[in-house]
Amino acid sequence: MPPAGVAAPLEVGVTEKIFLSATGQPVVALRDLSFSVAQGEFACLFGPSGCGKTTTLRILLGLDRDFSGSYRLPGGEDARIAAVFQEPTLLPWRTVEQNVRLVLPKARRDADLDGLFEALGLAGMRALYPGELSLGLARRVALARAFAVEPTVLFLDEPFVSLDERTAQRLRTLLMSVWSARPTTALMVTHNLHEAMVLSDRIVVLSPRPGHVAGLFDIRLPRENRSPRVISDLMRSFHEKFPGHGTP
Known part of the structure; x- marks a missing residue:
């Protein structure tokens, strides 16, 4: 199995995405949305509510095929895709370890996951059931499940x-710790600009509906150098470049 992240960039070119409103009226959610995420890069999709961030992720995950345009995932048809959603979506009748191992192909069901569980602070919780976990711990399990497949591309909503x-x-700190040890192309939807500044190499800023790329904000500083003061400076630079986009 090739190492995670060894693949072409993620390339997105959605010409148009239309859906019907509750009253049956057509609503253009996305139009001429085009951007790319380089190999091993962590990018964030940021923009106002309703601009099509989650819709874009659903398209890339293959959950919504009713659109015009195209996209290319790292690894092509052989891409190993992992996703982390707002809800952990764990099976309540399976233990933590069973929930994580269920995503592995049969040939790898017995893979050594000790390091991954340790990195996420789950080493002593592998035999617990989801009902015994706090929401924060359940989301750690969701992260473990995503990284267990050694994804070519990671999507986070x-x-x-x-x-x-x-x-x-x-x-966020745990995510970066695990991702830095297993760098893979990642695209994360967030409403939190500070979060995007802390995590990402690149912020893809979307316009109000119909969503398209309003611009890119690249952050080339190592994450360990992003002190509160540096983050504050980055936020100020962002607001200067994208006035009105700081409060989605």
């Missing part, structure tokens, strides 16, 4: 939403 800031920050 606001995985830390609704958590208190302390718990969310702890999970």
